[in-house]
Amino acid sequence: MTDRAISDLGGLTGGPIDISEHQPTLSERRIDAMMMLLRKKPQAFWVTDENRRTIESLEPKAYEESAYYERWVLAIRALLIEKSVLGEAEIEAKLAEVRARPAGYTREDQR
Amino acid sequence: MSSHDNTQDHHHGDAAGHDHTTFQPDLKEPTEDWEFLEIALRELLIEKDILSSREIQDEIEAWENKSPEGGAKIVARAWTDDAYRQRLLADGNAAVGELGFTVEALKLVALENTDKLHHMIVCTLCSCYPRPLLGVPPLWYKSREYRSRTVREPRAVLKEFGTELPVTTEVRVVDSTADCRYLVIPRRPNGTEGLSETALAELVSRDSMIGTAEAFGLGGKRNTL
Amino acid sequence: MTGPHAIGETVRVSAGLPPGHVRTPLFLRGRTGVVIRHFGDFPNPERLAYGLSGLPKLHLYQVLFRMDEAWADEVGKESVEDGTYAPGDTVAADIYETWLEPL
Missing domain, CATH: 3.90.330.10 (Nitrile hydratase alpha /Thiocyanate hydrolase gamma)
Incomplete structure (x- = not known):
């Protein structure tokens, strides 16, 4: 069904709904906050519909397998590159540096 | 996206070795690709003065206050x-x-x-x-x-x-x-x-x-x- | 000013499958419903999604569909029997004027 956008789910079958409550993790809260701030004026790097379009453009496998905020952070990455706010190379370099940090350090956010 | 091979260099003992978790015990080390990506993007945006750490914290708190x-x-x-x-x-x-x-x-x-x-x-x-x-x-x-x-x-x-x-x-x-x-x-x-x-x-x-x-x-x- | 459609008017959702970002769910394409509300005019999301202005704005309507109409392809499905919806149940969606055709 290539005519169906990956995000367009109405009427598909599915299993039971997991209605348990879930406290968002710090990573999730930060992603949420970054998304909101980057859309907020006066910066307004993009609008909600661009964000939706970007999420819909994820590879179907990535959309299916990623959690909600994982899709959001992938969209933030893609949009920051698309809007020339950040470059792909600098993101990859920073990511490599972050991953190489000793345990514990990545959690520090007093900057 | 869900590979776990990015934990290779980290020691993830749950109990010991995480002294600084005492003040915020719900925090865990990032293990997933997307969690590392969040850190990388956030730090780059802060370095470039596009966002500030304070602004992000305030935004998180603003949302936590809405219920x-x-x-x-x-x-x-x-x-x-x-x-x-x-x-x-x-x-x-x-x-x-x-x-x-x-x-x-x-x-x-x-x-x-x-x-x-x-x-x-x-x-x-x-x-x-x-x-x-x-x-x-x-x-x-x-x-x-x-x-x-x-x-x-x-x-x-x-x-x-x-x-x-x-x-x-x-x-x-x-x-x-x-x-x-x-x-x-x-x-x-x-x-x-x-x-x-x-x-x-x-x-x-x-x-x-x-x-x-x-x-x-x-x-x-x-x-x- | 309610735009091209009136409250109570029967309309058909375009069955089109355009590429790109759209806000009309697939399950309602080609289905017939009734306009129950007019919300005013809003920037066109299909243009906003690509960094464009979203102008001209489009009239936005809430359109109501009977469940049996929305799921009519499921031939022989007895709506009451499987308990998933009752005969009088409905589904409403917000649809921009460009997607609605008068009947």
Whole structure:
């Protein structure tokens, strides 16, 4: 069904709904906050519909397998590159540096 | 995206070795690709003065301060003040504004549940939700299962939330596909005539404002959200 | 000013399958419903999604569909029997004017 956008789910079958409550993790809260701030004026790097379009453009496998905020952070990455706010190379370099940090350090956010 | 091979150099002893977790014990080391990506993007944005650490923290706190209590206040007012209820139904943005809430750039639409008509809200295309009034949406609202099944089998979905309605009540699934955000005004429980607005608000659960449940009955469960 | 459609008017959702970002769910394409609300005019999301202005704005309507109409392809499905919806149940969606055709 290539005519169906990956995000367009109405009427598909599915299993039971997991209605348990879930406290968002710090990573999730930060992603949420970054998304909101980057859309907020006066910066307004993009609008909600661009964000939706970007999420819909994820590879179907990535959309299916990623959690909600994982899709959001992938969209933030893609949009920051698309809007020339950040470059792909600098993101990859920073990511490599972050991953190489000793345990514990990545959690520090007093900057 | 879900590979776990990025933990290679990290020692993830759960108990020992994490001295600095004592002040925030719920924090865990990032292990997933996307968690590292969050750190990398955030730090780059801060380095470039596009965002500040403070701004991010303030935004997180601002969202944590928004909760279904906001929506519950609005519903309780609508239950007790008929003129307010009429204004809320006619112009949601203006009416919630009277109580100090703003829903920017979007049209807020209040939908009233009755014995004959029960609204329940879903977003089949993404996860649109009246966040200024209800806070950050629950995980299930954003889940594939809720978003796919609700428009096709609403009564089966309602049952999973413990809600069963007579067939004489029209279940109207409202798919929030565009620029409107919906707030359900649940039915006011019987026997609550003497209750104060504050006491009534405690009966208004988050799920009753999404329409997957009804408001808590008198003497029933109280809202803890 | 309610735009091209009136409250109570029967309309059909375009059955088109355009590429790109759209806000009309697939399950309602080609289905017939009734306009129950007019919300005003809003920037066009199909243009906003690509960094464009979203102008001209489009009239936005809430359209109501009977469940049996939305799921009519499921031939022989007895709506009451499987308990997933009742005969009087409905689904409403917000649809921009460009997607609606008068009947």
